Amino acid sequence: QVQLVESGGGLVKPGGSLRLSCAASGFTFSDYYMSWIRQAPGKGLEWVSYISSSSSYTNYADSVKGRFTISRDNAKNSLYLQMNSLRAEDTAVYYCARDRWLIDYWGQGTLVTVSS
């Protein structure tokens, strides 16, 4: 069965950095685009970024462009999100999700809190 397990969240000060990871299993990871989606406390869902199956194409929401970098390691079945210059408004649960057109599976999420 498809499993996506995020890790790496935590408390970080404004201006700081954090790297999220997502371990995938139960499917051929290298066949799929992958996405990061976030949800601020009590708010709706916001797409953050996606990456193509071979890493040749990436796309970012305007709110994170230039600060966040998505990457993947198909040999390790892993997806990453490097987050730099973090702001209070980046506080959210970050979900890893499979695909970018259909978003058929989600992880359980990892909480990132940006606060001094």
Add this chain to the structure above:
Amino acid sequence: DVVMTQSPLSLPVTLGQPASISCRSSQSLVYSDGNTYLNWFQQRPGQSPRRLIYKVSNRDSGVPDRFSGSGSGTDFTLKISRVEAEDVGVYYCMQGTHSLTFGGGTKVEIK
């Protein structure tokens, strides 16, 4: 950017009664491959979102048949034929045709 507008924001429903959620996009969601990438998700309290419907009207495996999706172009609807207690949560539409955008969500609660 494509804007997805959902209504209503909140939907109190009596158990056993139908419910309907509207989702409108600011642009046509027909992709270059002919598909319309409009999906619906349910998020129960404290849980990750779960996909219910993909490409407008295709129900996911394990989703009760009281859930149905319809629409075309820029106008889409999610219907629950008879609301049950387990349907409480927030419902989101999402388009995957032009990058990726979510609607603001509709909270379904029992009256």
